[in-house]
Amino acid sequence: MNIATKPLDLKSETAALLAALGVDSAAFTGGDMASRTPVTGEVIAHLPTDSADDAKAKIDAADAAFRAWRQVPAPRRGELVRLLGEELRAHKADLGRLVSIEAGKIPSEGLGEVQEMIDICDFAVGLSRQLYGLTIATERPGHRMMESWHPLGVVGIISAFNFPVAVWSWNAALALVAGDSVVWKPSEKTPLTALACQAILKRALARFGSDAPDGLSQVLIGGRDIGEVLVDHPKVPLVSATGSTRMGREVGPRLAKRFARAVLELGGNNGGIVCPSADLDMALRAIAFGAMGTAGQRCTTLRRLFVHESVYDQLVPRLKKAYESVSVGNPLTSSSLVGPLIDKPAYDAMQKALEEAKAAGGSVTGGARVETGATDAYYVKPALVEMPAQTGPVLEETFAPILYVMKYSDFDAAIADHNAVAAGLSSSIFTLNMQEAERFLAADGSDCGIANVNIGTSGAEIGGAFGGEKETGGGRESGSDAWKAYMRRATNTINYSKALPLAQGVSFDI
Ligand code: UN1
Numbered sequence: 343m344n345i346a347t348k349p350l351d352l353k354s355e356t357a358a359l360l361a362a363l364g365v366d367s368a369a370f371t372g373g374d375m376a377s378r379t380p381v382t383g384e385v386i387a388h389l390p391t392d393s394a395d396d397a398k399a400k401i402d403a404a405d406a407a408f409r410a411w412r413q414v415p416a417p418r419r420g421e422l423v424r425l426l427g428e429e430l431r432a433h434k435a436d437l438g439r440l441v442s443i444e445a446g447k448i449p450s451e452g453l454g455e456v457q458e459m460i461d462i463c464d465f466a467v468g469l470s471r472q473l474y475g476l477t478i479a480t481e482r483p484g485h486r487m488m489e490s491w492h493p494l495g496v497v498g499i500i501s502a503f504n505f506p507v508a509v510w511s512w513n514a515a516l517a518l519v520a521g522d523s524v525v526w527k528p529s530e531k532t533p534l535t536a537l538a539c540q541a542i543l544k545r546a547l548a549r550f551g552s553d554a555p556d557g558l559s560q561v562l563i564g565g566r567d568i569g570e571v572l573v574d575h576p577k578v579p580l581v582s583a584t585g586s587t588r589m590g591r592e593v594g595p596r597l598a599k600r601f602a603r604a605v606l607e608l609g610g611n612n613g614g615i616v617c618p619s620a621d622l623d624m625a626l627r628a629i630a631f632g633a634m635g636t637a638g639q640r641c642t643t644l645r646r647l648f649v650h651e652s653v654y655d656q657l658v659p660r661l662k663k664a665y666e667s668v669s670v671g672n673p674l675t676s677s678s679l680v681g682p683l684i685d686k687p688a689y690d691a692m693q694k695a696l697e698e699a700k701a702a703g704g705s706v707t708g709g710a711r712v713e714t715g716a717t718d719a720y721y722v723k724p725a726l727v728e729m730p731a732q733t734g735p736v737l738e739e740t741f742a743p744i745l746y747v748m749k750y751s752d753f754d755a756a757i758a759d760h761n762a763v764a765a766g767l768s769s770s771i772f773t774l775n776m777q778e779a780e781r782f783l784a785a786d787g788s789d790c791g792i793a794n795v796n797i798g799t800s801g802a803e804i805g806g807a808f809g810g811e812k813e814t815g816g817g818r819e820s821g822s823d824a825w826k827a828y829m830r831r832a833t834n835t836i837n838y839s840k841a842l843p844l845a846q847g848v849s850f851d852i
Pocket of ligand 1: 799800
């Protein structure tokens with residue numbers, strides 16, 4: 343749809359949404375940081391930023407809050423997260439719309455992101471009564487050994503533009519039930535949704551009661567320098583950072599230097615294998631969503647596809663048709679499936695990768711800019727690139743909708759190629775052959791943190807641990823036992839006998 347035919351006043355709409363969500367207008371007007379919507383490219387707000395001293399003061403306040411919050415029983419802490427989930431349910435439509443405006447997501451994906459927040463809140467509420475430690479058999483008579491999980495401290499959260507609210511909630515919901523306070527540095531490209539989340543949490547805190555200390559949740563608005571204050575601050579024992587591998591390479595060593603914990607969720611260069619027995623109709627739909635959904639701007643986006651030579655000519659022409667016919671356009675005024683890229687650098691990076699792919703022998707379908715009448719908005723047709731081999735840009739993550747397709751004949755070689763990239767986040771196999779499926783999931787199969795069968799690489803549920811290996815950073819967020827990263831473990835040995843036997847048979851009689 344041509345934006346010019348249906349003008350939207352996104353600045354006013356954004357202000358109205360933020361007001362409805364409880365954000366004070368002083369937080370998004372008159373400041374020096376401009377915020378743009380990728381939908382039209384226009385500036386929709388000006389945010390005041392935090393200085394380094396402001397950031398330090400917020401971290402100090404969060405540390406003071408932690409000291410009180412850790413004394414509140416975990417199930418009671420869970421009540422705060424339950425209320426947060428209720429507030430998110432009540433404000434789902436507004437927050438989802440704001441995500442669509444600020445990140446350019448189509449409505450169902452904007453709402454889906456808020457649903458992901460609600461889901462993790464539900465998970466964390468249950469978890470607040472299940473922060474279990476083990477009891478352990480001791481070798482000494484009259485002794486008991488167990489482990490206790492204690493709150494850790496201030497949890498720093500650094501998030502990316504592409505999941506501007508869900509990634510915060512994965513971390514914040516776990517941290518809050520774990521007894522931690524949170525300090526969030528959102529992407530400079532999506533600060534408004536962060537203000538909205540903070541306001542929603544504030545509503546939950548107001549309902550919760552006085553045993554939640556002031557300062558429990560903080561948001562830092564600003565650029566990289568503010569992120570650095572968070573990463574280097576001695577009162578922040580854990581930083582959970584989502585973003586590029588380049589960012590992780592800087593954050594990881596700085597945290598290691600002061601022995602702080604890192605949960606890193608960095609780039610992905612996710613692959614899929616389509617085997618001879620695959621249900622091709624199902625594979626087609628899964629590939630389309632995985633590769634084109636969210637305009638290719640998920641860390642879990644499908645970027646490399648290995649198709650067996652016996653089904654290549656059945657699947658790839660159908661895929662190309664889907665690429666040619668997919669609707670691209672303004673996600674707020676049309677029912678397009680593919681919205682905008684976040685900005686011009688993203689568009690330039692995509693075009694550069696496509697040029698490199700052509701130079702390496704690739705044959706490109708799609709990839710051209712789609713005109714919408716808004717000069718500062720970057721809409722593109724997703725690109726499918728048939729490659730003779732896995733070379734050049736195929737080995738890199740380009741944060742745009744490019745799917746590289748390669749033909750394979752030998753299954754072992756396909757697995758080896760699948761694993762022959764630096765990132766290790768998500769992966770899929772499409773097969774009805776149990777041996778192939780199980781091999782893909784086995785120790786010598788996919789080397790990723792997420793390995794799926796007959797579903798795509800993206801769109802994980804919150805119940806599983808989310809993250810990946812190698813240059814993806816090794817961190818795990820969200821479900822399963824990811825909560826353990828947000829707590830400290832104490833091993834306790836209690837002697838209820840009248841003797842003092844030493845372990846390992848050591849004697850030390852004085
Ligand atoms: C991300 O892109 O950083 O699995 C997170 C998915 C979503 C989360 C993506 N649940 O695609």
